[in-house]
Amino acid sequence: MGIALSHRKLVSKSSAPSLCAGLRSIPFLLALAFLSYPSRVDSQTTYQEELKLANEASNSKRFEEAISHYRRVFEDTASRAIPRSVLVEAQTGLASAYFMLHRYRESLDTLKPLIPSSEIASRKQIPSEAWLVQGLDYLELNQLADAIYSFRQCLARDPNSANARLALGDALARSDRLEEAAKEYEDQTRRTPSLADAWYKLGLAHSALADGLLGDSERKSSGNVVALQLVAEELLNKGSNLLAAKSLFHLLHDAASHAGAHADLGHALLELGYAKSAESQFHKELAVDPNSPLAQFDLAQIAALRGDWDEVSAELGKVSGLYPRAFRLLLEFPPAGLLRQAWIEKKTQIPTTFAGSSSGELWKAWLDGSEVTAAPAQKKTSASGSCLGNILSPPGAWLPEACYEVLRVRL
Template sequence: MYKQHQLRQWYCCFSSLGFHRVINWRKSHLTIISAASAFLVLAAPSVINLPASRVLAENVISQDLDAAIYYQKGVTLYNRKDLDGAESAFRQALEHDPNIGMARNYLGNILLRQNRLDIAVQEYSEAIRINPNQSEVYYNLGLALQRQGQKEAAVTAYRQALVIEPKMATAQYNLGVVLQELGQPQEAIAAYQQAANLDSSNDSAFFNLAIALQEQGKLEEAIAAYRQVIQLDPKNTAAYNNMAGLLVVQGQATEAITVYKQAIRQNSKDATAYHNLGITLYNQGELKKANAALKNALNNYRTQGNTEQTAKVEQLMQQITQQIAQQKLQEQQQRQAGKKPAPAENVATPEQPTPATPGTTPSNSSDVPVSLEQSTN
């Protein structure tokens, strides 16, 4: 499980004997992960609340004393996570004074958390009408619009938040996510880079930046970004897997093997890392080591109940076992004939996979096939 997220799922997409490349797209900040069907697995957004000091610093919440009392009660209940009680208090405050902008922002937050998106958008829009100078409200509006699927409108809201508060790293990050969803990778890369510059501890920004660079064929830059992710979050096995896959494509199989082993040290149940390690060793001609790695992958896939992957690994292991037997037979025949054993022939190359989506699988400069697996912790 990554530091900022509570929920993850793994996705697999690979040909019969191909690699898995782990791509895990993170959505905007929340404590929820939402998964797309193919290569995007994005962390969902988080609501921004005004700091308590700012809330209390609002000298005149309302000229209506009852409205002010209900508002403060709503803030207290909200901070205690009593959302139903807070909603009731904020609505009572707005009955007395409908122009308490921050009451509408809090109410929007509650509605967003309850996935009542249409009403949340209305409340945020009203809050902006009352006070158009608070970046947090534009940010929260962007979240609600994004979850509604109104991505262009979400981009506008995030950008307005950044006009008011240019150093809002979370808005830059979420802007990058929406731009990526809209198929604007260059703009997404720029947003992720800015988010990382504003908050160098945001491993999610570096992770999504790496994937965006990877999909644009900028492999060296993507590898550098994955290294930054691992430095910030050494337990992020998806970053190890993604980086190792790129190293394979770059013809650096030895380093890729080391990186896959690092992923396994972080998570001994990482079937993807074992599988990818086995494939890499297989293509290096290390048949026995490949078989051992694939056996671990097989056991973990079985534990996960992943029957499709289990069948594919079993097929590859049978092929490797046959090759090992053939090598032994050849060595025995050569010894009996008094000949020096011939060097082992190159391992048969697994069939070339078809990329699941255009542009996500870089062309392979060697005979090592690469296909992609989505993964999350």
């Protein structure tokens, strides 16, 4: 018993000092850990602070200062676990700062680790901003093919990037690919109608295209007005209304009374939304060619915008009576944008008096976008007596189809 007690006491005495020492050391260890914690956190957050300072400097256009902060993000990367997203942001920001200082080669070198030429699969992970900066570098260095590729990669990731789309247009224009450039500018005007730069660039592209087309046409045709008109009508068929309008203005400057030119110009202006200017051109056309089906048909569209349904009925009656085949062809094209929009928004309403007629039913189906199978039945226009006057009309003027049939039989 005594031995046991003495052994227990011995054990207690021998173990107590080490336990107490351990307990006494805990506060010291906690204090040591606490004191070391801020420095460890600080080492982890330094790159975040540097990145924040770099972005602030860049946004304030202090690009040299921004470059210094971006570089510090990359210091001692081996000893710190920096997320890839941070490194990508820093590389892109650093490249952007170099670009703003016109240091394009350094900008490209900064992006090389991010956009390796050999690792095609990894390109999916590259952000659109990096492709944009690379494209701008190449554009400034006049490496146009590389710039076009980079801008297309950027737009594949961010189709709404106005900077990339306009820069792509610039690269295409400088590569003598004006039609492609105009398409990019036009696409941007649809996406951001209030962006003046897009409209300005589109106007320049169209002007250059028109000058080139007119120059080529003049050289090939030696001033042949008909050839110039065919060029303009081809542009109208492609939907290049602004370009067609400019071509027709050039044509009418030299041949103001050329049959068909005012009607084509009026049609282009109507498609562009200038109804009053278009109406003026149609009346000029009718002064040269009183039976122009295009002028009469488009005047019917303008009358519908005004709500003048008597004129709509009268103009449609003229076209369908004199030119039933041409009338059917005109109905294959969609309504002018202004009229189509007014119809969709129910700003244009067909009165019951007109809606119940054959022309009214046809007109409504056309505005609805339904298939129009036939023109309304009209009384055949007499060809006797009046054909001689039509035959002697100015070259290029429309000959009523009834007169054409008479001539075809006689010849």
